[in-house]
Amino acid sequence: MEPVSPNTEDEIVEANDLDHLGKMIREARQQKGWTLEEAGKAAGIGRSTLSKIENNQTRPSFDIVRRLTKALDLKTPQLFVQSGPSDISGRRDVTMSGQGEPQDTPTYSHELLCTELTSKRMFPYISTIKARDVSEFESWIRHRGEEFMYVISGEVTLFTEHYRPLALKAGDSVYYDSGMGHGCISTSEEDAKVLWVSLE
């Protein structure tokens, strides 16, 4: 991407590319209130090594970093932050309440959000699930990827393979492997509204 912005903060991001890793790891460790010794032990590495990594005095191996991410619960994608274009570079897409693109399937009635941005990777949509309509629930829904679900209103029960049915009410959320069979029904008097964000 061409440098759209005259803002100098862009370069800061790039320049810090190298420093980024050490900084993140140090922050994560301190967040947990761990010493170098403790964190090192948790990750199975020496404290001197960890010190050098945090101070960017070394280029750790992937293996070491992976162990650290595990021990420190680091968000892995953030570690890969580096300069470069995104396919939706510099764009945004708004959908006002109720203005999404309707999509009705036999089983659900969806409202697709932010459909202008076709190249986006996540797919957000809101589903209205009819009250106590159990009839439809015959077979699992299954599609490769991951899914996040947030209950906006009403009460629903989420069924997933390998697990017990899960009763959810407004404000509750679930994250699951959508390759696992799943399905959702309303269990309240009113229709339930659920926000899904799907990622292939």
Next chain:
Amino acid sequence: MEPVSPNTEDEIVEANDLDHLGKMIREARQQKGWTLEEAGKAAGIGRSTLSKIENNQTRPSFDIVRRLTKALDLKTPQLFVQSGPSDISGRRDVTMSGQGEPQDTPTYSHELLCTELTSKRMFPYISTIKARDVSEFESWIRHRGEEFMYVISGEVTLFTEHYRPLALKAGDSVYYDSGMGHGCISTSEEDAKVLWVSLE
């Protein structure tokens, strides 16, 4: 968390499987129809090095792996997978309303959702934005990736680079390139609640 924990338990202890990384990289390269030479050049590494990585004859540095992920468009979280195609394969993670993991930054007060599943690719969280608190808004927030935002309650204004400020109320949503500078303030009398889903 709630009394009953249907959550995942991370007890998968890996048996030093380096096979995974090399295999994934080789697949990604062949997917693109590239030779070692071409892929190496794209990533800025030698073809011999790449060969050794693909055959798991070496433990590459994080730096090298990162360059490869970029050149080959690899899904970064998958690289951290221990065994099997996906770490969250056949799993789910629930967070009941208000039971997320608090994370306070200087600028925002977040509630991270579904944090048990550390290897997930999307990061959902709820932010409470204090009413009419404009003071904090000094510099853009910027992080590589994409972001989806849904206003749960209250009224907010989303600022993004290259665009005009955007007034949003409950039920509205936006999808944007989070590499673009952005920031959000509340414009209502009450605190606003916003759901974000972030993807690197």
Next chain:
DNA sequence: TGGAAAAGTTTCTTATAGGAAACACGGTCT
């Protein structure tokens, strides 16, 4: 078939990652 060019693998060498131990620094006891 051959034999050349391309793709991939294996040396070989140099630079450096990673760990043990020594060092430095700051607190906190008596």
Next chain:
DNA sequence: AGACCGTGTTTCCTATAAGAAACTTTTCCA
């Protein structure tokens, strides 16, 4: 103050990553 932690840094050494070039295998066309 001095001695003694606990924490983080630096030094030193060994193991090994990374690249260049030599070597092997595969591809492909006359």
